[in-house]
Amino acid sequence: MAKKTVALLFGGVSSEYEVSCLSVSSVFENVDREKYEPVLVGITKTGEWYLYGGEIEKVRAHEWDKDSENLKKAFICPDRTVHGLMVEGKNGWEELYVDVVYPVLHGKNGEDGTMQGLLEIAGIPYVGCKVLASAVCMDKEVCHSVLKGAGVPQVKWLTCFRGNVDYSEAEKAVETELGWPVFVKPANAGSSVGISMVKSPEKLKEAMELAFEHDVKIIIEEAVKNPIEVECAVLGNEELLVGGPGEIVPADEFYSYDAKYFNDESETFLKARIEDSVAEEIRETAKKAYKILGCSGLTRVDFLIDGESGKIVLNEPNTLPGFTNISMYPKLIMSTGMTYSELIDKLLELAQE
Numbered sequence: 001m002a003k004k005t006v007a008l009l010f011g012g013v014s015s016e017y018e019v020s021c022l023s024v025s026s027v028f029e030n031v032d033r034e035k036y037e038p039v040l041v042g043i044t045k046t047g048e049w050y051l052y053g054g055e056i057e058k059v060r061a062h063e064w065d066k067d068s069e070n071l072k073k074a075f076i077c078p079d080r081t082v083h084g085l086m087v088e089g090k091n092g093w094e095e096l097y098v099d100v101v102y103p104v105l106h107g108k109n110g111e112d113g114t115m116q117g118l119l120e121i122a123g124i125p126y127v128g129c130k131v132l133a134s135a136v137c138m139d140k141e142v143c144h145s146v147l148k149g150a151g152v153p154q155v156k157w158l159t160c161f162r163g164n165v166d167y168s169e170a171e172k173a174v175e176t177e178l179g180w181p182v183f184v185k186p187a188n189a190g191s192s193v194g195i196s197m198v199k200s201p202e203k204l205k206e207a208m209e210l211a212f213e214h215d216v217k218i219i220i221e222e223a224v225k226n227p228i229e230v231e232c233a234v235l236g237n238e239e240l241l242v243g244g245p246g247e248i249v250p251a252d253e254f255y256s257y258d259a260k261y262f263n264d265e266s267e268t269f270l271k272a273r274i275e276d277s278v279a280e281e282i283r284e285t286a287k288k289a290y291k292i293l294g295c296s297g298l299t300r301v302d303f304l305i306d307g308e309s310g311k312i313v314l315n316e317p318n319t320l321p322g323f324t325n326i327s328m329y330p331k332l333i334m335s336t337g338m339t340y341s342e343l344i345d346k347l348l349e350l351a352q353e
């Protein structure tokens with residue numbers, strides 16, 4: 001059988017650029033070379049696209065874009081007769097046929113439906129959720145509304161838009177509808193960027209202004225008390241495999257950017273330290289949410305369990321979760337008996353279904 005070409009998209013105009021560089025390095029090293037020929041397509045922080053032919057270590061260290069000998073200008077061509085990339089060669093632009101695309105991109109401009117839209121136009125199969133599911137899962141306010149409407153337990157929240165914000169109104173609304181502490185978040189972000197935990201009214205404005213730096217829409221959520229944070233890995237299109245729930249114990253007061261990427265005192269457990277019946281309920285809820293949101297391929301579904309009441313809420317789905325071989329999503333799937341390479345193979349297969 002002839003090998004298929006898989007384009008691995010990485011980097012991107014997103015606050016999670018570096019995480020993507022790590023994720024794609026693991027994916028690249030583990031693609032089944034008997035079946036696939038991987039090509040690396042990097043997007044710089046400023047949005048330039050290149051086909052990269054250099055060492056994978058330079059991608060991992062996010063130094064690939066300085067390796068000019070191994071860079072060729074390239075981009076996904078929206079013209080579907082090309083079914084792939086336009087690459088700048090010595091004699092001008094050439095077409096490169098691609099069978100399937102794996103967007104190993106996190107956050108804005110990659111996980112939010114925008115790249116998925118381009119790939120739909122280009123007519124190329126791709127790994128992961130389609131346009132609508134990607135966009136809905138990215139927007140915390142829309143996602144809360146959709147899931148609440150379908151009866152999936154959510155925290156209570158308030159929504160605010162930038163411009164003419166009445167901060168004392170917001171404070172009153174928190175007092176009557178949520179109570180302190182609260183979490184203030186940009187509606188569209190990731191990696192905890194722009195998120196604050198606010199314990200008292202005088203800190204609310206500052207937190208809202210910070211969140212508004214990242215989005216015109218923000219949400220204020222009631223805080224889950226002494227939360228147990230657990231995550232499920234869901235894999236599939238129609239028939240679903242669920243790994244986990246695994247547990248996260250952040251080194252910080254909450255799972256902040258620092259606790260996620262820099263503080264190695266944050267702990268993870270592949271099997272959450274909760275009762276089996278609760279774990280089962282969480283797996284079922286994860287599957288239900290996956291269907292409601294219209295997910296396909298993969299999604300990591302994150303939950304918070306109230307340490308006092310035991311009540312479960314779905315915190316957020318992540319349609320393109322961190323994907324290094326030590327990231328939670330792959331580890332949870334691997335805990336069901338699949339290898340990391342088999343997982344990538346399965347995702348590429350699901351994309352082409």
Ligand SMILES: Nc1ncnc2c1ncn2[C@@H]1O[C@H](COP(=O)(O)OP(=O)(O)O)[C@@H](O)[C@H]1O
Nearest residue numbers: 155183190191192193221222223224227254255
């Ligand atoms: N309502 C909440 N109650 C308690 N902790 C929360 C709440 N919302 C968020 N957190 C904490 O903040 C972290 C980041 O919030 P999250 O909504 O997952 O944003 P991101 O999309 O950036 O990961 C969570 O992992 C959790 O530790």
Ligand SMILES: [Mg+2]
Nearest residue numbers: 191192302316
């Ligand atoms: Mg999160």
